[in-house]
Amino acid sequence: MAVLAVARRTRLGPRGTIARKWVPRVLGGVAAAMVPWAVVLQQTLPATTVVRHWQAVWIGLDLMIALGCAVTAVLDGRGDPRAVLxxxxxAALAVMDAWFDVLTAQAGGDLALALVCAVPELSLAGFCAAIALRGSREAALSVRLAG
Incomplete structure (x- = not known):
């Protein structure tokens, strides 16, 4: 609740003029710029590559998900609105994990295993998205009631 109170008092808050004008412009511009960038990547990236630190990439991603789950559990357990964040x-990391697991798997058994593993990863993503949506609705309601 304290976070929301501070946000309401600043010009960057949910009703602030700076956020209302610039956030959509900046993010809209980034979204528009990403489309031609994706085309450039599609045309210039190699079809295959050798990856250094492969284990560190996957272990790090899974540890980030574990840490995020732990932080969310603690924050949500305390009723802290930052659990939304x-x-x-x-949710984003879990979707990314499933995406890269499936797309980097070799055909056959590896791909089948990646698809099986994607089910709990995407379930976790959906669960966390529901937590975030619930929290954002509660925050919006408390802002309306306070203002």
Whole structure:
């Protein structure tokens, strides 16, 4: 609740003029710029590559998800509205994990295993997205009631 109170008092808050004008412009511009960038990547990246630190990449990603789950559990258990933030991050990381697992798997048994593993990863993503949406609705309601 304290976070929301501070946000309401600043010009960057949910009703602030700076956020209302610039956030959509900046993010819209980034979204528009990403489309041609994706085309450039599609045309220039090699079809295959050798990856250094492969184990560190996957272990690090899974540990980030574990840390995010732990943080979300603690924050949500305390009723802290910041659980929305960590739950959103975990949802994004879990979707990314499933995406890269499936797309980097070799055909056959590896791909089948990646698809099986994607089920709990995407379930976690959905669960965390639900936590984030619940929290954002509660925050919006408390802002309306306070203002």
């Amino acid at each position: 960590s739950a959103s991050a975990v």
